[in-house]
Amino acid sequence: MKNLGQMMQKVQEMQSRMGDMQARLADMEVSGQSGGGMITATLNGKGALRRMKIDPSLINPAEKEMLEDLIVAAVNDAKGKVDAAAESEMGKITGGLPLPPGFKLPF
Numbered sequence: 001m002k003n004l005g006q007m008m009q010k011v012q013e014m015q016s017r018m019g020d021m022q023a024r025l026a027d028m029e030v031s032g033q034s035g036g037g038m039i040t041a042t043l044n045g046k047g048a049l050r051r052m053k054i055d056p057s058l059i060n061p062a063e064k065e066m067l068e069d070l071i072v073a074a075v076n077d078a079k080g081k082v083d084a085a086a087e088s089e090m091g092k093i094t095g096g097l098p099l100p101p102g103f104k105l106p107f
Contacts, residue, residue: 032077
């Protein structure tokens with residue numbers, strides 16, 4: 001039973017660290033860009049859009065579709081960076097714990 005007690009203690013430690021990680025992710029801001037930096041999207045660590053910056057030279061009604069495509073590309077770039085940061089943080093928490101491929105925490 002000693003192993004079970006140790007395992008439960010590890011699980012409690014991991015839960016505590018996951019709570020800390022989620023708080024850090026909520027405070028984190030990650031920016032993605034498109035159009036050579038003419039569009040910048042800033043997301044928090046949970047993937048919520050916080051800010052959008054658009055170079056004034058892009059605001060032309062005749063080029064509305066291009067602007068929309070650049071916005072989507074900037075948001076997707078930022079989202080990819082958020083996912084990478086979250087995965088890195090998760091790796092710090094689960095350090096020695098082998099998780100099956102595709103297994104996502106928190107549950």
